Amino acid sequence: MKKFDKERLLLGAAGPAIALVVAVLLTSVVLLASGKSPFEPYAIMLEQAGFADIQVLILNAAAGYYIAALAVAVGFRMNLFNIGVEGQYRLAAMVTAVVGAKVALPGALQLPLLVLVAALTGAFWAGIAGLLKVTRGVSEVVSTIMLNSIATAVIGYFTLPKVFGVQQGNNKTTGEMHDSGWFPNLDLGPAGELYGFVFVAVALGIAYWVVLNRTRFGFDLRATGASESAAAASGVNAKRMVLTAMLLSGAVAGLAGLPTLLNDTHTYSLSFPTSLGFTAIGIALLGRGGPVGIAFASLLWAFLDKASAELDYRGYDTEIAVIMQGLIVIAVVVSYEAVGRWGLRRQQQRVGKELAAGHVLGKTGAPGTSGETGTSGDNNDKEVAAR
Amino acid sequence: MHALCGENGAGKSTLMKILYGMQKPDEGTIAVDGQQVAFASPGDAIARGIGMVHQHFMLADNLTVLENVVLGSEKLHGIGAKARAKIVELSERYGLGVRPDALVENLGVADRQRVEILKVLYRGATTLILDEPTAVLVPQEVDALFDNLRELKAEGLSVIFISHKLGEVLSVADEITVIRRGTTVGTVVPADTTAKQLAELMVGSELPTPETAESTVTDRPVIEVRNLKLLGEGGRALLDDISFTIHEGEVLGLAGVEGNGQTELIDALIGLKGADSGTLRMATGEVGSAGEAAGEPEEITSWPTRRRREQGIGYIPEDRHRHGLLLESPLWENRILGHVTERPNSKGFWLDLKSAQADTRRIVEEYDVRTPGIDVTAASLSGGNQQKLIVGREMSHKPRFLIAAHPTRGVDVGAQAQIWDQIREARREGLAVLLISADLDELIGLSDTLRVIYRGRLVADADPADITPEELGSAMTGAASGHLEHPADESGAAEDRPSGETGDQPEKTEEAAAPEDEAR
């Protein structure tokens, strides 16, 4: 029924909206407390967002965020916490850079090869955690955290000059990649160059939505996230699902470093951007695991990142953006929970009312027997992070 | 010792919750020792000397008995030696045999119950409320429990005992109050009451009882279980030597006290647990196809759950919230659940949302699911409507074999009758049903054949045409075995009758193993 759909949409938007308002208010309090204007920074940042070059920067940054957040979201949708996106994307970027520097095929083959290498590396690294969980019962939270640190060491080793590294001044790099492996950029004139990978990110988002909502596999994955026991009874092989989801999440994570690598740096070095994977967790939470929500969230995040740079020149501290990001995440998780619960209660009441009023889909219009109403998921042992 | 008696859902537990301060009454008064009281929380009830032994134990597994007992009442005797001495003293005085330093995790059900009783006594309770204390116990344990209770009575304590088992109530209580649908229908003294009179009081006469019309049992087997064995942790057999056959158009009713292997049997049939030995065979293909054409049932022992469900096993789960529904998903997604690989839900790899939603609308109408639409979450429906949706979903895939576990539990009377009708109708069309229920009337009324499961074994069988709930109830406690009453020749499963020995029943369930361990 339409009415319910509209309300769902409204509720879906209410969560992040409330969170944003709360986060802005709290940030203003912080600004006030530090003796600054509580409003001007927003004005400056919004003004920045009006410039074409900043917009391109935001889009470029959002591409990586988006892909990484999708990787996190794949796990979230079935209650798997892949904290290891960080390690997966960095390792994948490094391996891809090495392959890109050592192998020179024509562009039509080189690019698919590099993308494949990145995805496989990410999947391999996440697969270790998946395998440990399935076979040995090791919590993926702990194992992916460990794997992040191990990835750092592995990267450190591979970038040694005696292994694959190339020393460039103070920086250890993996050497320049062959230009057949450079992903084409879209030249926008004075506004700068838009990463071609932005379009890949969009395509990934669409694929994510299609797989999740329109395929049997996606249904099984979501069912597992909503209720593990019900999914098992419905015929989902839980272990295989965990492993598949982990591999998939890792493969997507492996691509997260590619916008920077293939469109910009063309080499992996010590200055390659880090902590994308942790940021992505926040973005995935903010976007509630949906492809559109995540897109907005990554744009917001990239906006805060890029537009805040100007603040330094105007007597503010760019770090205010970091505070805001943190506050947004906290506010979001709380408001989703609160709004979600409220919405569910409200729906139950409305269903009761509609039934009492005789609006029944079935043939009998008689007032329904109210009976005991199913309790709101208290039976679920696990709360779903981002539904 | 006062017993409170009534059918499932008659309001016994609600009454007790009010007495224990867990719920507040809308009207009426409670008096303790002639004094009118109002309890805002369990704490108030405890202070008045009322203690409750819950049906589902309130114990922390990873804490010791001592810790569980003193928790919340540390002020009484501390948590050290004094408390231990007090526990030992209480345990000896009432013959409870509780070891204060054992981990609760390592205790069996009967021991846990004694810990619960001790918990109440430790707090100085003078009135004990026991909510369905025998539901999880085997007969010897029940006897031991009653001995304990008599001991308590002798010491001057009052016991309120909630049960729906007539035999027990009559044997142990001094006075019995029967409630039905939330009101008291009478108070009787066991000495001048028979079980039959009590049963009439409990059930009343207006309740619908399911009745099967003419038999539709055929000789075409749909599901054949042979020597099924399932081992639990530590090598104990949870299911042992289970064999039965269900034919087209046959409802096989499985009676048994909960926890005697029913859940495990369902898991083994649906494929959630692999059998340790034995075989499962199922006839696949069209319902009603001639026996010769359908050929021999196929062996499905190694099939995963999904394949079994695709090939025609329908499942109405025991706990629909945990196993049958995605509570926070819309109804049409719940319609897909369990049948995601089948039409109309999907075409090949892709979901077919349009047909799934259209079919959900059809189910809602045909099965009279009262809902304003198919986009509301499953959680917002009442229990009965949730169950109707599940029944409709399972029936829509033309199952050959339906596992119906407590299909009418927690369902209002109207929905109950509908669900019974649907099962009967499907049976007429050649469905084979395994019916598991705690409601003996339902079992007797719907089934063509009855089996009794006890400690993971099928110990007895009966013909529903000539057996009473009381007789069946006594078989469920292991008191009777083999064929009950007169031999039933139309029973298709007669050849699978278990050997019927009870003398050397090995300890089967986890619960059952514990008391012996202790004795050793």
Next chain:
Amino acid sequence: MSTAPALDKRPAAASAPGRRRVTLPVLLLIIAGVLALTSLVRIVTGADGITNVSQMSTALKLAVPIGMAGLGGLWAERSGVINIGLEGMLILGTWFGAWAGYQWGPWIGVLAGIAGGALGGLLHAIVTVTFNVNHIVSGVAINILALGVTRYVSAFAFEGVPQGTSKQSPPVESLGQFSVPVLSDGLETINDKGWFLASDIAGLLGGLVTNMSPLTLLALALVPASWWILWRTSFGLRLRSCGENPTAAESLGVNVYKYKYLAVIISGGLAGLGGAFLSIVANPFYLEGQTGGRGYIGLAAMIFGNWMPGGLALGAGLFGYTDSLKLRGGTENVHALLLLIAILVLIGAIWLVLRKKYVGAVIAVAVSALVFAWYATTKEVPTQVVTATPYVVTLLVLSLSAQRLRMPRANGKPYRRG
């Protein structure tokens, strides 16, 4: 037929408790055995560094923040709240510790660090207990927030102050150090002799009595203190009951919310203490990124220790030790430890053979052989191997023992009253 089941059951009943607990004497024996082996390896390889007094002293210093974070995790998880926000609370501890420390002295700094961490704990409690948000989600959010807040306020608090930058605080005065007079020197002498076993034990003990900060002592004392409070007081009993079965606890009149709040706040305070240790004792200043994921490692140490203070201390010690190898001649010392690992794995293989698990045994022998080959064919290992060692060890330990670990039953589950 009638006797068979009884026979079946006996081993099951006997093995059940044995599987759960390793008794103290057995544990001590294992530790002694490993120590003796280590000593042997030291003598064979000549890598005296592996049980050096200063090595041990450094290890202890590095273990303290990890141990405090782990202890914080223990308190929270015993009450049923997963605390992955330990990292954030550690960060808050470092910042507040240094901020208050450079202005009003180190002890005030310690208190401020504890308060800062506790503040993070309070936030985590509000979000997880009151709002019932998924614990891991909340923890991750707190980590992000703590990082942001400290970075922002550093710009105000430390920039423009002498010796301070936006990323680093001015130096904090030392809390002082002490060595137990005679004992310290004596142990060091024995350690220098290079005797079998005696010198190694001396090194281990020497690390405990040489150049110790009072804060280290406090941290060490907190381990048994936590055990005592959690397992020997009614407060601890109530707290643990909330992590095992909150419904039962509530039915007995325990205010579950209150205990969860307290536990998580204490948890944050302990992590804050660990942070203050980092920015006052380990380094005399706050530095951005100083915690380096120690909060997560603390969590791993706690899991490694099976949610018990003693095991946790052992885990933290192991991490601290491998961490210290990174700082002091790690490449050679880790190389020497390769031999130790090869021997240990071989022993494991023998044990597996005795348990009739031949497949595992063959794998173990192969691993042992590979490690030995590595040892024999190289002179030192790359530093990256040293860096990764603690994490690999954790992963290995978890994958070998995860099924035997026993976390609080209701850990991480949302709880709502009523």
